[in-house]
Amino acid sequence: MEVEARGGASALAGGRQGAEDVRPFVETVLAALAEGARKRNGPVPAGGPQAVAAAVAAAAPEVLPARGTGGQEALYTLVHVMAAGAADPADPACAAHLHGPPLAVAAAADLAASVLNPSLDSWDQAPAASELEARVGAELARLVFPDLPMPDALVTTGGTESNQLALLLARERAAGGPRVQVVCGANAHHSVLRAAWLLGLPQPVVLDTPAGVLDPAAVDRALSGLPGRALVVATAGTTDTGQVDPLPDIARAAAGHGAELHVDAAYGGPLLFSRRAAPALDGLQSAVSVTVDLHKLGWQPVAAGLLAVPDRAALRPLDHRADYLNAADDTEAGLPDLLGRSLRTTRRPDVLKIAVTLRALGRDGMAALVDAVCELARQLADRIEDHPDLVLYAPPVISTVLFRPAVATDEEVAALRRRLLVEGRAVLGRARAGGRLWLKATLLNPHTRADHLDALLTLTTEGTTRA
């Protein structure tokens, strides 16, 4: 079979001609996205897993046909079925998880990342991308550690990778001595426990968090009983409730025992953009490392994670040599050595969409988005408090609101969440707090309006089904 160089499914995206070959495909993608969203007509397709599986199988019965269907057909069919079957975080009723609606400008930038396809494991694959990543990483690290001369941040695939790297760096700082003991709250993200397991560290000491946040006195007591080195992991923006551990007091407790502090601010980190919201993160500067995600509160397409450290020297344990990527003579001759910027080898330029977003919106624009979702959460909480049939768990700290029908068992709360999901009416999360099961609304869409909030609450108090 002939390999077509131009116009068809074998045409390349890059080079001088590439843009012209991509353009009609982009038009098709946009049409399929619009039509798929119209067909879905809601936050998630109705019918649950069986209906979605049937729609996908019907649209594309053959994954690898003997003869291809061509670029236009393949794109339209598969993008359409994926959009029609998406859980769309841009819909105000899709508010279950820390699963944010990406900005249009960031999604467009991601197209350029795919076309150019730099790989950030060596300078000869990513000359400008690596420079951009260095500049953006340093600037975002300054947001976390504004008073330090040389902070730095690695770009990661998200909070899980950042937490893993944080524990790895702690392990390496302690090399030669007793193994690092992680101390965290029951409110910590599960990736912290997995990272300790993966890295061969002792089972973490997990402290009860009945109030939803780590108690500094409990941290102090736990550290008193530990003989060796400890890494306290605090959370700024917990997954279930969006609460922020009391960072200054935890930092003091840790310092009192010579322990280090890592802060998982995967969710809360972007509060730093907003002068109004940033004080919630006071104490962050005491950390030896900080996880921040921009695909949660930063309106980026997945993946857009960061691990910030107070000084770039802290990243040295990640240095690594592979002659084909960073030969010593190349490095001596001035080619930047990128291999120590990640444990991955081939690596997408996720920094491009971040850089475009930061430049397009500026700090004030980012702050306005952060403030908007925090304000929406306050509005939703007020409505729940005023509602005779609903109970609020607690005033929101960031943009997560837990609530439940006033008269319902935990099983009924769980069933309500599943019913709304399967009927395609709302995607709400679930969280256990204070010994009960709650519905969770994680508000990340800054364009949600008051009437959307009302509609969401109506859904949780009515038994209607979508036509």
Ligand SMILES: Cc1ncc(COP(=O)(O)O)c(C=O)c1O
């Ligand atoms: C507090 C916290 N840390 C880490 C993570 C993991 O982030 P990711 O899913 O980007 O790996 C999450 C995910 O929700 C989280 O809530």
